[in-house]
Amino acid sequence: MKSSVWKRNRGKILIAIAALLIALTAAIGSGAYFTSVSSNPGNVITAGVLTHSNSNANAAFMNLGPMYPGQSLQGSVTISNTGTVPGVLRLTQTSYADTPGANGGNLSSVLTITIVDTTTATTVYSGPLTGYGAAFRIAANPMAPATPHTFQWTVTFPDGGAPVDAVSGDNAFQGSSVSVRYDWEMINL
């Protein structure tokens, strides 16, 4: 009897066994991978800061004179990049205003200036005071953080020779003065 059942169901049993084996094989196969894991947490990206300091901020660094023809006098100011990124320092001679003396000469018309970055021994400008122009000039490039640059002005009153009288030639500038404003700006590279 049992034999007859076996015979009748033989095909179904074999299929069931076969299905079982396949399922078992799949189960074993699903746990057979190698894995390796690493992480880089906490990556930080920070924007830089660009600021600068001026040793004579909002004040003059030159009060030169009384000058006479043939004389040169100097003044200086120190600019520091107090930020965290390098920058380009720009210098503008924003304005100048003459106050003529008794003989009426505008001192700005004869003065020459030389501006030197003494930190890098680089000349920023050399020429007539009136020739600087309205545009900025590059004073330092690059200007690294925490590296102060000292800029020295040499102002020269050229000797125009012996005046022909008491009010002309260099005598025209006796007692004259000129006030000059400079502005600094730094931008990132």
Next chain:
Amino acid sequence: MCLVALAAIGQTTAFSTASFTSSGSSNPGNLITAGTLHSSNSKDGQVLVDASGIRPGQTITGTFSLTNDGTAGGTYQIFRVSLSDTPASPALSGALTLTITDTTRGVQLYSGAMNGLTMVSAGPAFGVGETRAYSVAVIFPTANAVPSLQGARSDLTLGIGGTSL
């Protein structure tokens, strides 16, 4: 959807021109002043030596002081502005001896015929506000006395000029 896309493009464009700039600093009021060279003479416009009636062998002396009252240092010169003799010949100025001495420093600046003076330095550069005293002596050497000079007259005008350093 279209509006959102345009907004995103606009934002990207704005950031593409962004730069850091530090707030500007200024140095206003830098002042450059020219000096003035000016002197004052204690006998300006006055008779320095009145040697009227000078006789052979006599010396007549006058004094003056010079002050640099400008705002710049400078050197000064004493020079002849004019000289006239009456009569022109023989000229009394050729017979008289003139000496100019810086009595502050004790240095004689000129000694010679009165008509030989053209210009002489008043000494080393004056500082601002510095004053020095000078004496001017007119000497009639006996050796130069000739009868024809009796009643002769000389008028000498001296000037002082300065040059800044």
